[in-house]
Amino acid sequence: MTIPRFIYPTIAVLAAGVFAACGGAKPMTESPPPPPPPAESAPPAESAPPAESAPPAESAAPAASEAAPSEGPPKPWDDMSTDEKKAYMKHEVVPHMKPLFVAQDAKRYSDFGCETCHGKGAKKGKFKMPNPKLPKLNPMDKFAKAKKKHPEMLEFMAKKVKPEMAKLLGMPEFDPHTMKGFGCFDCHTMPPGIAAKMKKAMAKKAKAEKEEKGGDKDKDDKGKKK
Numbered sequence: 001m002t003i004p005r006f007i008y009p010t011i012a013v014l015a016a017g018v019f020a021a022c023g024g025a026k027p028m029t030e031s032p033p034p035p036p037p038p039a040e041s042a043p044p045a046e047s048a049p050p051a052e053s054a055p056p057a058e059s060a061a062p063a064a065s066e067a068a069p070s071e072g073p074p075k076p077w078d079d080m081s082t083d084e085k086k087a088y089m090k091h092e093v094v095p096h097m098k099p100l101f102v103a104q105d106a107k108r109y110s111d112f113g114c115e116t117c118h119g120k121g122a123k124k125g126k127f128k129m130p131n132p133k134l135p136k137l138n139p140m141d142k143f144a145k146a147k148k149k150h151p152e153m154l155e156f157m158a159k160k161v162k163p164e165m166a167k168l169l170g171m172p173e174f175d176p177h178t179m180k181g182f183g184c185f186d187c188h189t190m191p192p193g194i195a196a197k198m199k200k201a202m203a204k205k206a207k208a209e210k211e212e213k214g215g216d217k218d219k220d221d222k223g224k225k226k
């Protein structure tokens with residue numbers, strides 16, 4: 001993966017704002033626990049909802065919750081071969097993601113497929129992510145441009161696309177506390193120059209933090225003659 005993980009800490013800070021801006025969090029994709037397999041052994045607990053019943057979503061978008069929750073890949077994504085990844089994308093990712101995109105905009109995403117995420121290069125077997133042909137996102141202004149121009153897409157991305165894709169890849173969703181996980185910048189890139197700026201800002205921050213934490217001790221150790 002070529003995700004510049006170093007940018008995450010700053011994104012974390014900014015993302016908090018973005019998600020706050022996304023309004024009252026009604027966890028849509030996350031709330032339903034993976035339904036237990038309809039195993040013979042499962043006792044008919046009164047409290048347990050029947051496996052197939054998707055919780056009635058308030059949103060008038062049944063398509064969004066149509067696909068059964070993803071179980072994630074059969075083995076860690078990073079251990080899969082390119083062929084395995086391709087097959088998984090085809091048989092799991094597209095069938096799960098398409099209904100979401102169609103529910104968002106049926107016309108635009110009527111021919112949803114590899115190219116929607118990977119771009120035209122997909123036809124030639126190029127699947128590198130993040131995809132610089134996707135709209136660029138600037139985390140340094142908290143996605144201000146996108147927020148102004150496409151607030152609905154921003155919300156759709158944050159609440160549906162990112163969580164579902166993370167699940168499909170078997171990765172944790174980007175978490176501001178651990179600074180790890182699957183996030184916007186696993187698909188999108190930043191405008192030219194921004195990545196470098198972020199890197200610089202992060203390096204500075206990391207250095208400052210290091211000096212604050214371990215710096216004194218190091219100095220002491222060096223200064224002390226034992």
Ligand code: HEC
Pocket residue numbers: 001077082085086087089090093094097113114115116117118127128129165169186187
């Ligand atoms: C909803 C968006 C989306 C769609 C649609 C999609 N992919 Fe992907 N694909 C991704 C993401 C995100 C990754 C990168 C995962 C990672 O490693 O972080 C990826 C990675 C891949 C990889 C691995 C690339 C690499 O460099 O390791 C292959 C191969 C791939 N996709 C093939 C396909 C094929 C074939 C299709 C269509 C059948 C498809 N994808 C459809 C999002 C998508």
Ligand code: HEC
Pocket residue numbers: 108116117134135137143146147150153154157158161162165183184185186187188
């Ligand atoms: C799985 C890949 C993926 C992830 C993760 C993802 N996006 Fe997207 N995003 C897309 C695709 C694909 C499109 C373009 C769809 C199209 O062509 O209409 C898009 C479009 C957008 C747009 C619309 C911009 C425009 O000009 O039309 C915005 C805004 C956006 N994404 C923001 C985000 C944010 C913010 C996040 C993180 C919370 C995020 N995206 C995560 C795949 C992704």
